[in-house]
Amino acid sequence: MNTATDQAQLRSLLDSWVKANLAKDLAGIIAHYTADVLAFDAILQLQFKGREAYQAHWKMCLEMCAGPSTFEVRELQLETSGELGFGHFLGHCAGTDAEGKTQGCWLRVSQGYRKQQGAWLIAHEHFSVPFDPQSGTALFGLEP
Secondary structure, rough: OOHHHHHHHHHHHHHOOOHHHHOOHHHHOOOOOEEEEEEEEEOOOOOOOOOOHHHHHHHHHHOOOOOEEEEEEEEEEEEOOOOEEEEEEEEEEEEOOOOOOOEEEEEEEEEEEOOOOOOOEEEEEEOEEEEEOOOOOOOOOOOO
């Protein structure tokens, strides 16, 4: 087990995943996930089970922001042990809608990775936005 090599491979996986996001390459995005991925996204559903369900959600998200988009990763931390890995980071996701209005926010992102046939894939993903429990309002304006 070579932790430095595994962490470098995970960083490469994330770089490729971000590039696919920015290119709005649905097939490229989904290629980074295991077939049995379990995802907790910040919007719409409690969970997405499996690559097909998550692909449909990603497709809707990409269509919602038809214009240019941005995705930035900050404070990335990675851990690996054997065939499993874990990472977390702050991600800034922003997109432009059909009217040219750009919306975005910082999200908390956690990912679980599994090495399959020598390649790392995302097996679990969790995007979240903090909220104020008094008002029930999401805190979209927070900055790292």
